[in-house]
Amino acid sequence: MPKEGTGATPFHLIYGGEAVVPVEVRVESNRLQHYVEDNAERRLLELDLVDESRAKAAILLMAYRQRMKQNYNRRVIPRLFQVGNLVWKKVKPIGDVTKLEAPWAGPFKVVEKLRLGAYYLEDEDG
Known part of the structure; x- marks a missing residue:
């Protein structure tokens, strides 16, 4: 074809x-x-x-x-975050992950803005 x-x-x-x-x-x-x-x-x-x-x-x-x-x-809806914002991070399934598990991890704190759409994250607890 x-x-x-x-x-x-x-x-x-x-x-x-x-x-x-x-x-x-x-x-x-x-x-x-x-x-x-x-x-x-x-x-x-x-x-x-x-x-x-x-x-x-x-x-x-x-x-x-x-x-x-x-x-x-x-x-696509562009999303821009500022330093100090709290965000959730999408987790890619690894191993025996069921469809009922949460696809997100966090919250994480935006520590540094690297480039458009890329951020350095830190666990909210420190």
Whole structure:
């Protein structure tokens, strides 16, 4: 199946053509019925164009990623904290964690603002 980001199948980007699935061999699809021995020239031409199709897929992928980034950033609510604020920290589950355990730890005190969205935290107790 062609990928949404590139518009091409991974097989096509690697080999420059589409794969022949076993069903097509058995049923003799339209593609196989029109195959002739001089298709070697056509195959060489496809291989010459594979670099262009890869470059086109890279451009499409960059545009797709940019659209995904814009869509994600449109829904993100930026949160800014000041030194001294009390915050909760999201805990990533490790080991045998059940879904009923709290996904947050804290409260923690913001000790230092490192950069946009990054903070140095300290346990509230000290």
